[in-house]
Amino acid sequence: MSKIIEKEFFSENVAKIVLDAPEIALSRKPGHFVIIKIDKKGERIPLTIASSNPDKGTVTLVVQKVGVTSAKLLALEVGDEIEDVVGPLGMATHIEKVGTVLCAGGGVGVAPLLPIVEGFKKAGNRVITVLAARNKDLVILEEQMREFSDEVIVMTDDGSSGKKGLVTAGMEEVIQREKVDLSVVIGPAIMMKFAALTTKKYNIKTYASLNTIMVDGTGMCGACRVTVGGKTKFVCVDGPEFDAHQVDFEQMMSRLGAYKDQEVAAYQKYLETEEIAG
Amino acid sequence: MENILEYLKAERSQEWRTEIRKSIKAKERMGKTRTNMPEEDPMVRNRSNVEVNSGLTAEQAVLEAQRCIDCPNPTCMTGCPVGINIPKFIKKIETEDFLGAAAVLKDTNGLPAVCGRVCPQEKQCEAQCFYTIKMGKPAVAIGFLERFAADYERDSGKMAVPETAEFNNIKLAVIGSGPAGLAAAGDLAKFGYDVTVFEALHEIGGVLKYGIPEFRLPNEVVDVEIESLRKMGVKFITNFIVGKTASFDDLKKQGFQAFFVGSGAGLPRFMNIPGENYNGIFSSNEYLTRVNLMNAANPEYDTPVISGDLVAVIGGGNTAMDSVRTAKRLGASRSMIIYRRSEEEMPARVEEVIHAKEEGIEFMNLHNPLEYYADENGRVNKMKIQKMELGEPDASGRRRPIAIEGSEFIIDVDTVVVSVGVSPNPLIPASLPDLKVTDWGTIVVDKETMQSSIPDLFAGGDIVRGGATVILAMGDGRKAAAGMHKYIMEKIKAN
Numbered sequence: 118m119s120k121i122i123e124k125e126f127f128s129e130n131v132a133k134i135v136l137d138a139p140e141i142a143l144s145r146k147p148g149h150f151v152i153i154k155i156d157k158k159g160e161r162i163p164l165t166i167a168s169s170n171p172d173k174g175t176v177t178l179v180v181q182k183v184g185v186t187s188a189k190l191l192a193l194e195v196g197d198e199i200e201d202v203v204g205p206l207g208m209a210t211h212i213e214k215v216g217t218v219l220c221a222g223g224g225v226g227v228a229p230l231l232p233i234v235e236g237f238k239k240a241g242n243r244v245i246t247v248l249a250a251r252n253k254d255l256v257i258l259e260e261q262m263r264e265f266s267d268e269v270i271v272m273t274d275d276g277s278s279g280k281k282g283l284v285t286a287g288m289e290e291v292i293q294r295e296k297v298d299l300s301v302v303i304g305p306a307i308m309m310k311f312a313a314l315t316t317k318k319y320n321i322k323t324y325a326s327l328n329t330i331m332v333d334g335t336g337m338c339g340a341c342r343v344t345v346g347g348k349t350k351f352v353c354v355d356g357p358e359f360d361a362h363q364v365d366f367e368q369m370m371s372r373l374g375a376y377k378d379q380e381v382a383a384y385q386k387y388l389e390t391e392e393i394a395g
Numbered sequence: 396m397e398n399i400l401e402y403l404k405a406e407r408s409q410e411w412r413t414e415i416r417k418s419i420k421a422k423e424r425m426g427k428t429r430t431n432m433p434e435e436d437p438m439v440r441n442r443s444n445v446e447v448n449s450g451l452t453a454e455q456a457v458l459e460a461q462r463c464i465d466c467p468n469p470t471c472m473t474g475c476p477v478g479i480n481i482p483k484f485i486k487k488i489e490t491e492d493f494l495g496a497a498a499v500l501k502d503t504n505g506l507p508a509v510c511g512r513v514c515p516q517e518k519q520c521e522a523q524c525f526y527t528i529k530m531g532k533p534a535v536a537i538g539f540l541e542r543f544a545a546d547y548e549r550d551s552g553k554m555a556v557p558e559t560a561e562f563n564n565i566k567l568a569v570i571g572s573g574p575a576g577l578a579a580a581g582d583l584a585k586f587g588y589d590v591t592v593f594e595a596l597h598e599i600g601g602v603l604k605y606g607i608p609e610f611r612l613p614n615e616v617v618d619v620e621i622e623s624l625r626k627m628g629v630k631f632i633t634n635f636i637v638g639k640t641a642s643f644d645d646l647k648k649q650g651f652q653a654f655f656v657g658s659g660a661g662l663p664r665f666m667n668i669p670g671e672n673y674n675g676i677f678s679s680n681e682y683l684t685r686v687n688l689m690n691a692a693n694p695e696y697d698t699p700v701i702s703g704d705l706v707a708v709i710g711g712g713n714t715a716m717d718s719v720r721t722a723k724r725l726g727a728s729r730s731m732i733i734y735r736r737s738e739e740e741m742p743a744r745v746e747e748v749i750h751a752k753e754e755g756i757e758f759m760n761l762h763n764p765l766e767y768y769a770d771e772n773g774r775v776n777k778m779k780i781q782k783m784e785l786g787e788p789d790a791s792g793r794r795r796p797i798a799i800e801g802s803e804f805i806i807d808v809d810t811v812v813v814s815v816g817v818s819p820n821p822l823i824p825a826s827l828p829d830l831k832v833t834d835w836g837t838i839v840v841d842k843e844t845m846q847s848s849i850p851d852l853f854a855g856g857d858i859v860r861g862g863a864t865v866i867l868a869m870g871d872g873r874k875a876a877a878g879m880h881k882y883i884m885e886k887i888k889a890n
Contacts, residue, residue: 158695158696160699185697200597203595204640335595336820337605337663338681339680340677343672349671351662368773374772380699
């Protein structure tokens with residue numbers, strides 16, 4: 118059981134949730150994720166940890182409403198309990214001093230990027246962060262990112278904040294301007310695919326943090342498998358970060374849609390029952 | 396060994412035992428035929444989750460127990476990995492002391508209701524039964540009788556909690572709550588230790604819960620056994636991954652003095668053939684976990700599962716049988732096994748193969764998958780398979796399958812479950828760089844004490860064996876418990 122200590126909506130469909138999870142708060146590192154299951158009949162879903170407070174014993178997750186489980190999660194209030202939270206899972210980000218690091222985050226991918234930006238900055242790197250979202254309201258954690266970045270570039274599809282354009286335009290701008298030694302990209306699969314293509318052109322080593330379908334999160338089921346460099350890898354135990362230039366993003370996107378029909382039907386049903394109850 | 400034989404002899408010459416043995420002539424006992432297990436109708440059960448075997452009645456159990464001639468040299472026991480006093484429990488059944496029979500089982504086996512259901516008896520105790528080895532007749536149905544006694548005790552509401560030694564306040568950790576961990580925890584509690592079991596998943600039971608389906612091992616049966624451990628003082632912590640949630644050092648600081656690792660063979664193997672990552676292709680672990688642990692087939696639960704119409708399960712083990720029979724129950728019109736050797740080499744329990752056939756499972760033995768194809772949405776829709784023949788025996792002693800050139804053909808499938816084995820779970824070895832592991836990732840242990848290269852860490856079950864049975868895991872757990880007890884006692888003495 119894990120109690121919700123704090124909850125704050127960043128936008129209509131995205132919220133920050135702070136959970137009471139003292140052991141995880143103490144042992145998590147940048148790059149780690151947790152698996153949560155809301156109640157007895159819930160499914161297990163992976164969520165990357167945005168930050169933690171070991172003193173208070175809390176971990177912070179940023180959740181976007183995409184289906185039944187995330188909708189149920191966002192409907193919970195402060196004081197409510199989540200039945201199961203397990204972690205920290207996955208391999209931590211390998212953080213070292215490399216020079217200049219270009220971090221790019223899209224949508225809620227910005228949340229798990231935050232501790233990585235912080236880590237690289239604290240390790241003595243020059244860190245430039247590109248935040249991308251559809252519009253101004255969906256840009257999250259900008260202030261926190263500025264705290265640990267030498268520069269933050271905001272890109273929106275409609276130009277309502279920062280510059281108008283895709284994440285790749287912001288990345289190109291930096292790469293054209295100065296030498297980049299490493300890039301880390303986190304966001305929707307399609308965004309990571311194009312971000313990886315961008316850095317590949319310039320031969321910049323790039324890591325992508327993948328968020329795939331998982332059940333146990335401990336290597337047991339293989340639902341999360343992806344092809345990296347022609348080999349099958351498990352995101353839960355081999356990842357979540359991989360060499361972005363080696364990831365088969367097309368396959369990953371196809372696998373993310375494996376349960377699309379069921380998910381859409383379940384979400385419809387959920388909305389209907391909510392309407393009746395509400 | 397001498398001691399055990401002496402003990403068995405003394406047990407056998409007890410008055411009650413001699414009396415019951417002499418009550419029926421051996422010849423008459425041997426003239427009786429083996430009792431059949433009552434089963435649910437195959438065409439009913441393959442559409443539901445009802446348990447396939449419904450268990451012997453008391454009358455049937457007594458009749459079957461009468462077949463046992465109570466050999467002076469009970470060879471059956473040599474086939475039992477946990478050393479159950481088999482003739483003693485069977486004779487207790489014959490005297491209709493069913494609770495007494497259950498108590499005998501529990502002396503050496505914490506989970507008799509589980510073992511009575513899932514042990515490969517035909518390869519163990521029943522393979523060594525006098526009837527099998529000397530008379531060429533069907534063995535005494537030891538497995539059916541074990542299940543009967545354990546179920547009788549459970550249904551009686553008079554579950555005996557095994558006696559435990561005086562509580563010694565020494566904290567020990569058991570990592571993983573599958574059969575190895577539960578067996579170790581039970582014995583350690585009997586020795587008087589303060590035992591905590593750490594489980595990564597949200598449910599206790601490991602493979603007994605996520606792997607073995609309800610129709611073969613109802614969860615309720617497992618829960619009763621776990622409850623019995625709780626009554627013995629064993630504590631359980633779910634959602635806790637030792638090495639991740641907290642390190643071994645953290646736990647040592649909390650006072651844990653030794654560890655048993657029974658983390659299982661958690662990594663499914665794939666065949667690495669083209670198209671294996673298409674949607675609709677699962678590991679058996681994923682398929683079974685969704686259905687068994689997450690209740691995916693029940694619309695009230697949130698976890699989805701793809702329940703295909705044309706399902707191919709690759710492999711010939713118990714997990715493959717569990718998967719293919721689950722697919723049938725989820726509504727598949729064709730549910731087939733694709734196995735590269737012949738039925739004779741199948742590692743699955745004979746009973747499971749028979750049950751599967753009765754339920755309408757198709758067997759494509761001597762066939763091997765080569766490639767998968769998908770529709771425009773990336774969902775598997777066809778597979779290429781190849782015919783095989785058997786050559787000379789390989790390292791496993793089984794005849795090696797050889798591909799027949801030019802025999803490839805394509806079949807329609809919409810769901811594939813890959814059940815070709817598992818590798819050890821890497822989480823524990825990865826968190827302990829000093830731990831000695833084999834090239835396959837299994838933990839190296841002393842065969843007698845199950846102690847690893849790290850003195851306060853013991854291990855057993857699939858993390859040591861790489862993929863075996865419930866009962867072998869339990870045997871390891873018991874051996875490790877004895878090893879840990881010895882280790883702690885020596886440590887106390889040395890101080």
